[in-house]
Amino acid sequence: MTPEPHAAGCPSAGFLLGHAASDHWEEAAARCLQQIGTVPDDYNLGFLYVADDYAGMLPAILDRFRRATGIQDWVGTLGMGVCATATEYHQTGAISALLCNLPPDSYRLLPPLTDPRLPELAAYTDWLRQHPHHLAVVHGDPRSPVIPQLIQGLARGLPNGYLVGGLTSSRWDEVQIADRVFQGGLSGVVFSDRVRVVTGITQGCCPIAGRHVITDCDRNIIRRIDDRPALDVFFEDIGEILARDLNRIAGYIFAALPLPHSDRGDYLVRNLVGLDTRNRLLAIGDMVEPGQAIQFCRRDGRSAWEDLERMLDDVRTRIQGRPQGALYFSCLGRGPHLFGNGSEELRAIQRHLGDIPLAGFYANGEICHDQLYGYTGVLAVFHD
Secondary structure, three states, X not given: OOOXXXXXXXXXXXXXXXXXXXXXXXXXXXXXXXXXXXXOOOOOEEEEEEEHHHHHHHHHHHHHHHXXXXXXXXXXXXXXXXXXXXXXXXXXXEEEEEXXXXXXXXXXXXXXXXXXXOHHHHHXXXXXXXXXXXXXXXXXXXXXXXXXXXXXXXXXXOOOEEEEEEEOOOOOOOEEEEOEEEEOOEEEEEEEOOOOEEEEEEEOEEEOOOOEEEEEEEOOEEEEEOOEEHHHHHHHHHOHHHHHOHHHHOOOEEEEEEOOOOOOOOEEEEOEEEEEOOOOEEEEOOOOOOOOEEEEEEEOHHHHHHHHHHHHHXXXXXXXXXXXXXXXXXXXXXXXXXXXXXXXXXXXXXXXXXXXXXEEEEEOOEEEEOEXXXXXXXXXXXXX
């Protein structure tokens, strides 16, 4: 994995958090702003995550926070779940707002990116050249067919670039915020290494067997693994009990595509979308190529807990100062589905990092480094 952006000797950043739920967006916004209180003049960036219940009112919500705080630069998006410190909001209207006091000239907002060639980055060339490392917090449209290319292109286009974020999740409009409200593409904010950040990723799954090699495939249909019928290898890995009752594997067994250059054993989790028992074929929710590695994994609460604790321990040991604020992007399939009710996923972060301001949302795909993940949690911690 690419090292997290880091710079010594930069001034400490400050963070303020407001979060609330209500049937009415005006009440939720008012309660958030009341929690935040008076915003000092040197606060310059806001993250705004809004439940999709308020999708049609996002421009009004953004305007309310901009006028009330005096902060002009905002990024964020909609989520079917919203995160705050030790609190998860699901199936309710909610707002989570994180306000930042960052070093001058330490960040740039990204406009909507829709062309994988990223011509927009040309406007930032001089600023990017001034710093050796960059972290981008990004949000994307899950309907865009070029999102993977935009993610990888942006990571390559930023000197020593590293991305964290997630795709909008909404039952209604799928919109983002980057200075204004809009639809489509990828957007967010780029930080120079004057802003200290440590990142981590936790998988909601764990491998159930060793790695294999895809030896024959067509797009997302796998014919042979290790030069054997794909379904034969799959059934051996999942075991006789599950192989006899295929209804039980839905939502429990997944394909994992190991990342070839990861030094932490990272992998992309993809859904199983079809089994052909007559022709012994397997179809997954991603394009694959001959020679590509594959393994199979299971998704359950115990595995997710163990990996969440591992990630949080790792992040805490890599923070050289004190945690000041955080962003968290978790999969819609996590939260209460894996950890139970009571905001347990967010409470675990609080236990490890303390009662720091945290905002985020439950995404329709999570972004870390230069890849689009699923069933993961991606954490970014700002520290002094």
